[in-house]
Amino acid sequence: MKNPASTIAIHWIRRDIRIEDNRSLLSAFQQDKPVLIAFIFDQDILDKLDNPEDRRVTFIHRELQKLQHQLEGFGSTLHVGYGKPEVVWNQWIRDFQLAGVQIDSVHVGRDYEPYAQARDRSLASLFDEHGIAFKGIKDHVIFEKSEVTKDDGLPYTVFTPYSKKWRKTLTEGHYAKAESLEWCSSKTLVQRNEVNTTELPSLESMGFRQVDLVDQWVPSKKIQPQTLHSYGEKRDFPSVAGTSRLSLHLRFGTVSIREALRSGLRHSEKWTTELIWRDFYQTILYHFPHSATDSFRPAYDAIPWDNNEAHFAAWCEGRTGYPLVDAGMRELLATGFMHNRVRMVVASFLCKHLLTDWRWGERFFARHLLDFDLASNAGGWQWAAGSGCDAAPYFRVFNPSAQLAKFDKDEAYVKRWVPEFGTARYPEPIVDHATARLRAIDTYKSVLKPT
Ligand SMILES: Cc1cc2nc3c(=O)[nH]c(=O)nc-3n(C[C@H](O)[C@H](O)[C@H](O)COP(=O)(O)OP(=O)(O)OC[C@H]3O[C@@H](n4cnc5c(N)ncnc54)[C@H](O)[C@@H]3O)c2cc1C
Structure with missing residues (x-):
């Protein structure tokens, strides 16, 4: 040196x-x-x-x-x-x-x-x-730990009042740009010849192999104002590029959350709300670390899951016979991404139609999502399972066919990911919707409201 x-x-x-x-x-x-x-x-x-x-x-x-x-x-x-x-x-x-x-x-x-x-x-x-x-x-994050709490100082466990308080507490200082790049210079950074440099280890030396990251699946770091302007109308339709695809960059910090919020505040109230969901789940995980692995509401840990391995395999591989579910799972396997509307549908289908423990799905997403983030993932899964802090009620069971008719009515998304859909090669549904729905409601009811 x-x-x-x-x-x-x-x-x-x-x-x-x-x-x-x-x-x-x-x-x-x-x-x-x-x-x-x-x-x-x-x-x-x-x-x-x-x-x-x-x-x-x-x-x-x-x-x-x-x-x-x-x-x-x-x-x-x-x-x-x-x-x-x-x-x-x-x-x-x-x-x-x-x-x-x-x-x-x-x-x-x-x-x-x-x-x-x-x-x-x-x-x-x-x-x-x-x-x-x-x-x-x-x-x-924008707010952490106990920066946004109820008036008694306890953490919020319901999103809407949390988001109202979040907005009320926000000042410009919370999203002001940190001038860190502006400080970077040969005078402020340790120079290469002043330290024993360590090389970036190769992927192979750490037991990994380089993957061709198709640029199409690694979204741009640029936040497009036009995407945010039309976000409210387009966000629920998986066949259109209606969301920001920023989750990967927010997960790894390749884009600053404050930069994202500055765009949100300028261009879309609705999109800003999604960033608040992200803070909300981070705060929930911080205050309730058990929620990463156990049901936020302990009563839900008593649900007698069916956990049928053949059904789980069909779900993982996108061959349940429900086209929107299958398209979502295949998009995930092919790209490491799945549209939010479809995440909700596939998660609900696994927990309710297949009565499979939400943790199985949560772990599967954790293996495959490029944007996997423990707080948002456990939060999203527990929302779908009904066991979460501010979750869908247990008797709300998404109908995957109705979701398809509403959000992919010309089947553009489904046809993209399930090319054999509509042919004899496409499988029959592995469960009947009406029967599976009733089984889910009865099973949940049996432990949540014991008679
Ligand atoms: C079962 C399930 C699992 C999920 N797992 C993850 C996960 O592991 N990592 C992850 O980042 N998001 C997760 N989400 C939330 C959401 O699906 C993704 O953040 C979103 O689809 C990413 O696409 P986007 O960047 O285009 O989002 P946009 O719609 O453009 O939203 C902008 C940003 O807001 C945040 N955001 C949006 N929706 C949510 C939400 N519901 N909860 C928390 N933050 C949100 C994300 O950081 C996102 O990038 C999950 C949702 C469900 C239902």
């Missing part, structure tokens, strides 16, 4: 793969020390992914390459580790000490998932032992 910077601040990227409008990075700059930007491929997370061609790993890798390139433009570099975060940080702290570099502080965007909370708690002790300040900054 030549001319080491003697004291540095580190911005550790987790759910914020960008240097634009990044509050944690800005906080690192405000220490007035050279800033190093770091990322860890977390083995605790990667080891749980059973598909070596997981699209999300390729996406992250690709975004980090772009970031590396951007940082090289400032003479800097991305410091990358691979392993369990505690092991990597121990190693980095030792390496920097040996090189005569003191880490002043580590800055992160806060993450509200139970795993992340536990990880950060244990890392806080490690940093403390070494005299390193560990600064968690709100970056991934």
Whole structure:
């Protein structure tokens, strides 16, 4: 290492793969020390992914390459580790000490998932032992934790009053742009020749393979005002490009939530409400971490699920004989995305028509969705199952054929994903709607209202 910077601040990227409008990075700059930007491929997370061609790993890798390139433009570099975060940080702290570099502080965007909370708690002790300040900054959401609560200080569990209070509490400061990119320069960032650089590990070295990410399925980071203007009319029709497709970027922080909100406030009240749903589910997960794995309403954990494996396989593979359900599942398998209206239909179908535990569906989505986000996914699934905080009532059972007639009436979406629909090769429905509906209502009723 030549001319080491003697004291540095580190911005550790987790759910914020960008240097634009990044509050944690800005906080690192405000220490007035050279800033190093770091990322860890977390083995605790990667080891749980059973598909070596997981699209999300390729996406992250690709975004980090772009970031590396951007940082090289400032003479800097991305410091990358691979392993369990505690092991990597121990190693980095030792390496920097040996090189005569003191880490002043580590800055992160806060993450509200139970795993992340536990990880950060244990890392806080490690940093403390070494005299390193560990600064968690709100970056991934507009409001976090208890910033929007009922008047008695308790968290909201119903969306509408939450959203009203959310809007009432909002000030410009909550969505002001963080000038983090503007701070980036060869003077403020640790220079490449000042640290022992770590290369971006190859996907293969971590047990993954590069996937061809069809650009069509990796949406643009640009928020299109015309999409937002027509959002209210078009959002429910899966055959048209009526939604923003921003979920992947909001999940990995490749677009800032504040940038999204600034667009929402300018162009669409309805779309802004969807961003509030996202905050709502993050807050629910933070206050009720059990809701990631257990029913938010405990009574629903007593439902005697049928859990028929053959039915579940038909659902996963998109061969239930219900065209809208099958189209959605095939869109998911092919692209890693599914339209929101269709997510609601397939989830309701699995929990109600097939009486399958919502957790089976939630885990399947978790494996396949490019935009998988624990808070929104568990929230969406529990909404469909009826077990969630502000869920569809258990007796509301979507009729998949009526949904098709309403939201894909010329069958453009279905024909796109289920080419054999309408031919002899298309399977008969695996369950009869009317019978399955009654079975669901009776089963739910038997545990929710014992006689
Ligand atoms: C069963 C089920 C599972 C879901 N799983 C996920 C998930 O893992 N990750 C995820 O991001 N969303 C999830 N959603 C919510 C929603 O389907 C997606 O956010 C949306 O389809 C993404 O498309 P878009 O970016 O075009 O959304 P737009 O309609 O353009 O909405 C803009 C943004 O608002 C947020 N948003 C929209 N709807 C919701 C919602 N209902 N709940 C929370 N946030 C919302 C997303 O960040 C989205 O990108 C799920 C919904 C259901 C019913």
